Amino acid sequence: MRIAVIGGTGHIGSYLTPKLVEAGHTVLCICRGIKTPYLPGTAWKTIRQIALDRDVEEATGTFGEKIASLDPHVVMDLTCYRLESAEQLVASLLGRIEHLIHCGTIWVHGHSSEVPTVEEAPKFPFGEYGIRKLAIEQFLFAKARKESLPATVLNPGHLVGIGWNPVNPQGNFNPAIFSDLAQGKNVSLPNLGMETLHHVHADDVAQAFLCAMARRSVALGESFHVVSPAAITLRGFAERMSTWYGHSAKLNFVPWEEWRQSVNEKDARITWDHIAHSPNCSIAKARNLLGYAPRYTSLQAVQESVAAMQLNEPI
Numbered sequence: 001m002r003i004a005v006i007g008g009t010g011h012i013g014s015y016l017t018p019k020l021v022e023a024g025h026t027v028l029c030i031c032r033g034i035k036t037p038y039l040p041g042t043a044w045k046t047i048r049q050i051a052l053d054r055d056v057e058e059a060t061g062t063f064g065e066k067i068a069s070l071d072p073h074v075v076m077d078l079t080c081y082r083l084e085s086a087e088q089l090v091a092s093l094l095g096r097i098e099h100l101i102h103c104g105t106i107w108v109h110g111h112s113s114e115v116p117t118v119e120e121a122p123k124f125p126f127g128e129y130g131i132r133k134l135a136i137e138q139f140l141f142a143k144a145r146k147e148s149l150p151a152t153v154l155n156p157g158h159l160v161g162i163g164w165n166p167v168n169p170q171g172n173f174n175p176a177i178f179s180d181l182a183q184g185k186n187v188s189l190p191n192l193g194m195e196t197l198h199h200v201h202a203d204d205v206a207q208a209f210l211c212a213m214a215r216r217s218v219a220l221g222e223s224f225h226v227v228s229p230a231a232i233t234l235r236g237f238a239e240r241m242s243t244w245y246g247h248s249a250k251l252n253f254v255p256w257e258e259w260r261q262s263v264n265e266k267d268a269r270i271t272w273d274h275i276a277h278s279p280n281c282s283i284a285k286a287r288n289l290l291g292y293a294p295r296y297t298s299l300q301a302v303q304e305s306v307a308a309m310q311l312n313e314p315i
Contacts, residue, residue: 007078018043064092161202193235
């Protein structure tokens with residue numbers, strides 16, 4: 001297959017693009033500028049990198065046509081964040097490709113009602129990101145129903161992988177929390193620490209893209225959660241990480257309004273976004289239809305990422 005990966009050197013693309021090459025496909029890696037991926041590898045020598053600034057090209061109305069002109073069988077879109085972007089791309093690809101696989105987000109669900117949340121659950125997103133992503137998903141599936149657009153949506157959780165900070169047990173990206181846990185310091189968690197996070201290793205997201213392509217007949221017109229086998233509570237996350245470091249966690253539980261005053265505004269905002277969502281998503285549909293089998297639990301994914309961070313800056 002001839003596959004165009006939009007955002008092919010980013011978080012997911014760094015794992016996905018080489019896997020496609022190793023599977024024998026011809027890969028066109030679309031990125032804003034020619035840059036080094038998160039992970040090196042011999043596969044990158046055979047990958048054609050194409051510098052294409054999506055924002056600039058969309059402003060002139062040429063992005064979709066430039067992707068279509070590459071004559072791909074499959075387009076994997078990892079960088080679509082606005083409905084207008086999806087509309088422009090689809091207008092050029094409709095009738096010209098075999099499969100469009102869009103990277104969405106579990107944020108399309110908003111608050112959890114019944115857990116684990118299934119793909120068919122009513123979606124009431126809040127916050128700009130989730131609202132925009134749901135609008136894109138609904139647009140793609142409307143096109144699939146009415147005009148036979150061969151589209152699939154994969155909705156990952158909190159991305160984890162070597163090269164960037166994972167969401168920590170406080171629900172933000174401050175790496176100092178892992179340092180505090182490693183040193184046996186007291187760590188404060190909001191409320192009772194029972195809100196949930198649902199991580200996924202970027203390698204498992206890459207696996208899901210290949211699964212969706214391989215089982216195209218059952219993937220078309222469908223969305224799938226792409227997360228680890230189980231969500232984890234903030235408290236459980238902190239306790240298990242401390243055990244990994246070789247000691248028991250020292251945790252304080254603080255009411256939200258008081259806790260938010262103990263961190264900077266950015267960390268408080270990110271934590272609130274995560275605990276307000278408290279995602280806990282089922283992967284039964286992806287397992288059964290796509291054969292998705294995540295290699296990493298949430299903790300394994302985070303621990304690998306944190307270990308890589310420690311090599312560069314010891315905790």
